[in-house]
Amino acid sequence: MSQKYKSHYPEPSETPPIDVMPAxxxxxxxxxxxxxxxxxxxxxxxxxxxxxxxxxxxRRQFVRTAAAYGIGVWAIDQVxxxxxxxxxxxxxxxxxxxxxxxxxxxxxxxxxxxxxLDTQGHVxxxxxNAKWRTQExxxxxxxxxxxxxxxxxxxxxxxxxxxxxxxxxIDPVENLGRYHYFKEIFLDSSETVNLLTSLPRLPxxxxxxxxxxAAETRDMxxxxxxxxxxxxxxxxxxxxxxxGPGKVxxxxxxxxxxxxxxxGPLDVRGWKLYCGWGDPGLGAIxxxxxxxxxxxxxxxxxxxxxxxxxxxxxxxNRPPVVCTHKGLSFNGTFDSxxxxxxxxxxxxxxxxxxxxxxxxxxFDGEHMQPYPGDDNVNSSxxxxxxxxxxxxxxxxxxxxxxxxxxxxxNSPNMYAEIGTTWWANMADADRATHLLGKLITxxxxxxxxxxxxxxxxxxxxxxxxxxxxxxxxxxxxQFYNLPYGLDGDRWxxxxxxxxxxxYMMPHPNVAGWPTDGRAHPERSxxxxxxxxxxxxxYGLDPDAARNALSCDEVQKLRDAYLxxxxxxxxxxxxxSNQILGPRTRKEFLRFRKMENTLEPHKFIRFPD
Amino acid sequence: MKGxxxxxxxxxxxxxxxxxxxxxxxxSYGPGSYQTGPSxxxxxxxxxxxxxxxxxxxxQRNTRQAAAVNCVGDGPRATLLAFHQVTDQISxxxxxxxxxxxxxxxxxxxxxxEGDKTGPLGTKADFGPKHxxxxxxxxxxxxxxxxxxxxxxxxxxxxxxxxxPHPQIGLPGSRFVNGGQIVFTSxxxx
Numbered sequence: 001m002s003q004k005y006k007s008h009y010p011e012p013s014e015t016p017p018i019d020v021m022p023a024x025x026x027x028x029x030x031x032x033x034x035x036x037x038x039x040x041x042x043x044x045x046x047x048x049x050x051x052x053x054x055x056x057x058x059r060r061q062f063v064r065t066a067a068a069y070g071i072g073v074w075a076i077d078q079v080x081x082x083x084x085x086x087x088x089x090x091x092x093x094x095x096x097x098x099x100x101x102x103x104x105x106x107x108x109x110x111x112x113x114x115x116x117l118d119t120q121g122h123v124x125x126x127x128x129n130a131k132w133r134t135q136e137x138x139x140x141x142x143x144x145x146x147x148x149x150x151x152x153x154x155x156x157x158x159x160x161x162x163x164x165x166x167x168x169x170i171d172p173v174e175n176l177g178r179y180h181y182f183k184e185i186f187l188d189s190s191e192t193v194n195l196l197t198s199l200p201r202l203p204x205x206x207x208x209x210x211x212x213x214a215a216e217t218r219d220m221x222x223x224x225x226x227x228x229x230x231x232x233x234x235x236x237x238x239x240x241x242x243x244g245p246g247k248v249x250x251x252x253x254x255x256x257x258x259x260x261x262x263x264g265p266l267d268v269r270g271w272k273l274y275c276g277w278g279d280p281g282l283g284a285i286x287x288x289x290x291x292x293x294x295x296x297x298x299x300x301x302x303x304x305x306x307x308x309x310x311x312x313x314x315x316x317n318r319p320p321v322v323c324t325h326k327g328l329s330f331n332g333t334f335d336s337x338x339x340x341x342x343x344x345x346x347x348x349x350x351x352x353x354x355x356x357x358x359x360x361x362x363f364d365g366e367h368m369q370p371y372p373g374d375d376n377v378n379s380s381x382x383x384x385x386x387x388x389x390x391x392x393x394x395x396x397x398x399x400x401x402x403x404x405x406x407x408x409x410n411s412p413n414m415y416a417e418i419g420t421t422w423w424a425n426m427a428d429a430d431r432a433t434h435l436l437g438k439l440i441t442x443x444x445x446x447x448x449x450x451x452x453x454x455x456x457x458x459x460x461x462x463x464x465x466x467x468x469x470x471x472x473x474x475x476x477x478q479f480y481n482l483p484y485g486l487d488g489d490r491w492x493x494x495x496x497x498x499x500x501x502x503y504m505m506p507h508p509n510v511a512g513w514p515t516d517g518r519a520h521p522e523r524s525x526x527x528x529x530x531x532x533x534x535x536x537x538y539g540l541d542p543d544a545a546r547n548a549l550s551c552d553e554v555q556k557l558r559d560a561y562l563x564x565x566x567x568x569x570x571x572x573x574x575x576s577n578q579i580l581g582p583r584t585r586k587e588f589l590r591f592r593k594m595e596n597t598l599e600p601h602k603f604i605r606f607p608d
Numbered sequence: 609m610k611g612x613x614x615x616x617x618x619x620x621x622x623x624x625x626x627x628x629x630x631x632x633x634x635x636s637y638g639p640g641s642y643q644t645g646p647s648x649x650x651x652x653x654x655x656x657x658x659x660x661x662x663x664x665x666x667x668q669r670n671t672r673q674a675a676a677v678n679c680v681g682d683g684p685r686a687t688l689l690a691f692h693q694v695t696d697q698i699s700x701x702x703x704x705x706x707x708x709x710x711x712x713x714x715x716x717x718x719x720x721x722e723g724d725k726t727g728p729l730g731t732k733a734d735f736g737p738k739h740x741x742x743x744x745x746x747x748x749x750x751x752x753x754x755x756x757x758x759x760x761x762x763x764x765x766x767x768x769x770x771x772x773p774h775p776q777i778g779l780p781g782s783r784f785v786n787g788g789q790i791v792f793t794s795x796x797x798x
Contacts, residue, residue, distance in 0.1 A: 293713075297731055329679040331771040331782065336679055337714035340768045346731060349750065375646040378685040380716050380766040393720045395728035395751075420677075440673030 004376040014059045015046045018072025018462045020427040036079050040427070043075040069106035072462070073469050076427055084476040085433030087469040105468035108190050108461075113179035113521030114468075115542035117458060117531030120359065120419035120451025121185060121194035121230075123217060124208040126177030133173070135206045139199075140173060142333055143208075147456045149175050178217060181455050186221065186229065189461045192531060192546055193228065194221075195269075195451075195538075197323065198235040201275040202255050204262075207235055215266045227546040231538065233272045233323060234262060238305035242279050242293045249301065256305075260312045269538055270321035270357070271309055275302070275343075294338030297324075297347035306351050320354045321537065322347075327360035327382050328420060339364070341387035342379040345394030346413045355537050356414050359448065361439060362387030362422035368431035370479070371438045384435065385417070388442040398444035405509030407481055408493050410444030415537070418529075419451030433472055436529070437480035445490045449534040467530060486526035490533070498525040548555045612768075634798030637690040638662070642792070645687030645762050650769065653684035654787075657764060664688060666715070666758025667787030670770030684787065686757025687718075690795040692759045694723070697752060701730075702796040703763045704744040710765070710788035717790065719745050719763045723753035736788060761795050 020040050022031045033041075048071055052062035062068055079088035089103040104111060123145070125132070132139060169175045185194050198209045211234040221230040221422075236259055241250025260554060262268055278293035295301040306322060313320035326344065328338035341362035348356055365384035371377075377389040391397035391411060402409035416439045425431045439448050450467060452460035472485030482488055484496040491510045495502045500518045507513035514520055521527060522542070535542045639662035647655045654667040666684035692698075701721050710717070715736040721729040732747040745763075753759055770782025 257639065296733075296735070328677050329674070329771070330677060331674040331679040335714075336782065337768050337770070342716070342733075342768075346733075365675060365680045376648065378648050378683055378766050378768070380685065380714075380718075380768045381681075381683055382679070382768055386768075393722075393728055393731055400727060 012404060014063055016041070016048060016063055016072055017069050018044070018076070018465070020076065022029065030429075035167070036428070039079045040075045043078055044071055047071045047075065058095055063298050066103070066106040066108075068256050069462070069465050072438050073103060073465060076466070077469075078428060080427070081193065081429040082473070083430055084437075084473050084479075085429035085431075086471045086473060087429055087466065087487050088470065088471045098519065103469070106465050108188075110190055110192065111521070112519075113466065113524065114190075115193075115465060115522070115527065115531040115535060116191045117193045117195065117534045117540070117542075118452045118454070119187070119195045119197070119357070119417055119449045119534050120453050121181070122176075122199070122209070122456055123178060123181035123196060123214075124173070124176050124199075125210060125213045126171070126174045128171070130208075131210075132206045132208045136201065139201075139208055142330075143176065143456075144172055146593050149180070149455055149458045150293075155574065176455055178220075181217070181367070184455050184459045190464050191452075191460065192542075193535075193540065194230050195233065195534070196230055197233040197270075197451075198272045200235055200237065200274050202235070202237055202240050202251070202258075204234070204258065209235075211262050211266055217343065223549040225497070225579070227544070228540065229546055231267070231269050231540075233270045234259070234266070235270045235272045235274075236305065237273065237277055237295075238301040238308075239278050239293065239295045246300070252301070252304065256308050263312050263318075263396035264316050267318070269318060270323050272359075273305070273322065273324040274334065275324060275326070275338040276336055277329070278335055284536065287404075294335030296338060297343040298350075302343065302347065302547065303350070306347060310354055316549050319537070319539070322354055323357040323358065323359055323417070325359045326387065327362040327364045327384075329364050329382055336382070337380075340380050340382050341390050343390070343398050344387060344414060345390035345392070348391070348396045348411070349394050352413055354413060356490045357537075358387055358414065359417045359419060359451070360408045360421050361416040361418055361443075363418075363424065365424070368428075368434045370434055371442065384421070384438065388438065391442060397442045398440075399442060401444075403509060406492055406494075408440070408445055412445045413441075414443060415447045415449055415533070416443040417449050417451050420457075422450060422467065423453060423457060423463055426463060426470075429470065432466070433476050436486065437472070437476060437482065440493070440525065442482055445488070445493050446528055446533055446598040448525075448529045450531070460549075464530070467526070470526075481502065482525075486529070487524050489520070489523045490528045491523065493525060497521060616618050632768040634796045635692055636756055637692070637795045637797075638718070638793065642688040642690055642795075645689040645764060647684075647686045647764075648682055649684035652681060652769070654671070655684045655686035657686040657688050659688055662688065662792040663789065664764050664792065665789045666765045666767065667785070668767070668770065669732075669785050670772065670782040672771045674771035679769060679771035679782075681771070683766065683768040683770075685764065685766035687762050687764030687766075688792060690761045690763075690797075692761065692797040694753045694755050694757045694759060696755070698759070698797050699749055699752065700798065701747045701749065701759075701761055702744050702798075703747075703761070703792060704794045705790050705792050706742040708738040708741040708743070708788070708790040710738040710790070711786040712737050712783060714770075715765060715767050715786060715788040717745060717788075718766050719733070719747050719761065721747050721749060722762070723751075724758045724760070726751050726753045726757060729753060729759070738788075755782060759797065761797070763795065765790060 020037050021033050052059055073087045081087055185191055196214050201207055204210050214232045218230040222228055238252055239249045240255055245362040258332055276294040311322050326341040327341055329339055335377050344358050361384050362382055363384050366383045371385055371388055374392055377385045379389040381384050396411050398411050425435050452463055454460040477483050477485055482493050487498050489495040489497040498519050503514040504517050505515055532542050642659035644657055644659050649655050652668050656665045664686045666686050668684050672681045703719050713735050717734040720731045723729055729749045729751050730747045732745050734745050765788050
């Protein structure tokens with residue numbers, strides 16, 4: 001009798017590399033797949049079978065090739081590409097056969113002009129003795145709840161050995177640790193540089209990514225590659241020890257002193273803030289707020305911390321950079337009202353000498369459409385439109401800063417970061433186009449930066465492949481005044497950066513315009529988003545030589561981890577290539593049922 | 609003769625009165641002269657703004673279901689408008705209110721000032737909770753509108769959408785109901 005369900009181990013998955021189906025970490029019912037999602041996956045399946053036979057490869061081998069990525073891009077384009085956006089190189093081929101596509105964007109090597117700076121990398125101190133694991137157990141619950149990378153599959157045993165949670169570790173937190181970070185970011189993706197940013201909380205020693213540990217991680221990468229491929233943020237907050245309105249929080253001075261002590265010595269290049277983070281439980285007292293007492297940039301705590309950041313950076317040669325989470329509400333875990341971007345325009349006006357990055361651009365799961373106009377948007381909402389409204393009502397949106405002779409401007413000191421926002425919208429070419437179109441219009445062609453929010457989501461490569469491929473339709477080009485879409489020059493988007501004839505003579509309104517008659521892909525809006533725009537802010541030279549991190553070096557880390565007492569040995573496939581966890585209601589119910597059996601390892605996808 | 613003296617006295621008084629009046633004296637607008645401003649909100653929200661009385665009300669029930677990460681919705685927003693034609697230099701706008709009841713910190717009293725030529729001139733927010741409070745919000749203008757320009761002062765209440773407690777973590781989510789009511793007594797431009 002044939003086996004009803006496949007076992008996990010030792011076979012790597014046969015899932016296509018671009019997988020758009022819903023996923024759960026096992027704690028909640030995944031939403032039903034949309035007809036579009038089903039169609040994308042069905043098309044991929046069909047083409048993968050057709051092409052891999054032509055290549056003489058097994059399916060398992062084939063789904064790990066660049067051609068399989070190309071098929072994924074093509075399938076999304078076939079289903080969602082239309083009125084506003086398309087995915088090239090998938091679009092407009094003569095035969096529409098996936099194997100005709102020759103999509104260079106699916107490869108790990110960087111394309112001409114490309115420098116990829118992921119402004120939102122994450123990893124945590126997974127050591128069994130890390131303080132946060134005993135003193136902040138709620139955070140573990142939060143991470144396991146959110147990240148399929150940590151928790152999306154059950155452990156089990158099979159003839160080949162043991163298999164752990166999520167990405168394969170028996171200790172689920174280890175799935176979010178250094179080994180998987182190095183592997184997913186520096187081996188299995190095209191990223192050039194990763195900005196290792198942070199999550200709450202203070203004091204720093206109980207943070208999941210303490211700054212000293214983060215700096216050590218950065219130094220490991222940079223030493224192994226003998227080049228700058230990683231730099232760090234530190235988390236901070238102004239409201240620890242909240243004592244009520246008008247009173248200075250009990251630990252504010254202590255935390256400010258700590259900031260001063262680490263900024264220079266550990267080379268903290270920016271500060272990561274979460275306005276929705278406070279002292280758990282205190283907000284419910286006296287009607288001050290909900291689960292936690294968050295803060296606004298335009299209240300006394302917000303003003304105090306930005307002033308302090310300005311003060312301490314004046315003593316170093318690093319420009320002051322404030323990065324703040326806005327959007328993604330995490331209702332119940334955070335004071336989600338304070339994740340409204342309402343105050344971003346206000347703070348940008350108050351501190352013109354500081355650079356602000358609005359992480360997630362305010363996105364909170366809304367359907368992406370054109371900006372509906374100021375009178376139709378409530379800036380207290382969460383959402384990309386609320387972020388734009390905040391800039392507009394404070395007069396710092398890009399449309400107020402259009403230089404003479406040009407038709408696009410840039411917000412003076414506000415940047416839009418699209419971590420998770422891109423991930424959540426990229427599987428629909430129309431929505432992806434509106435997201436970038438309105439951010440280019442209202443924040444600026446030189447003010448958008450990409451972040452992956454990985455390792456929480458596993459591997460960032462599908463995000464990169466799709467960002468390389470997005471093309472605006474003729475209608476979108478006209479609507480957003482971007483005749484070359486993302487291939488427009490960042491300084492003058494009306495010019496095509498990929499066409500040498502653009503750069504034959506000086507531009508009357510743009511200083512330093514190339515005149516060598518060659519294409520300048522490094523000047524495109526797309527390459528700005530992928531990394532060059534952020535590089536300007538952080539003072540990185542995108543064209544400096546950077547070296548690869550070798551498999552051998554990562555394996556040494558892996559070996560060291562395996563020797564680590566208290567963390568059981570576990571084997572993970574070389575390329576995970578899989579979104580973990582139940583994907584349908586049926587799988588979810590089976591998954592939950594397996595919790596109460598002795599055979600959880602037998603859970604795997606239904607053959608249908 | 610008496611009549612001539614009266615005319616002279618009146619003329620003298622007018623000259624003195626004009627000369628002592630400060631240039632750019634404040635103009636004041638109150639209920640009755642307001643107009644209804646933009647409002648919004650989804651099916652969980654209630655909004656009302658009455659230009660005749662200056663009363664603004666927002667309310668929402670936060671029974672929207674949170675997803676693992678998101679809390680999607682359109683929170684309530686209700687506003688009034690006052691318009692001022694610039695004749696003399698102005699540098700600030702003050703919005704006075706009374707009987708403000710704002711249920712919690714996330715209910716925002718929001719004032720935005722914009723000129724039809726200069727563009728946005730300034731915003732200012734005040735926060736809850738407030739319990740039958742009287743007060744004012746002053747917006748210093750960071751740009752000065754030009755004479756002849758029409759300045760729009762938008763003032764009201766707004767908040768973002770709230771959701772039920774997170775289904776798995778079980779921590780308190782948003783309050784089940786929140787909102788606010790306020791009476792805007794005057795808008796002073798000067």
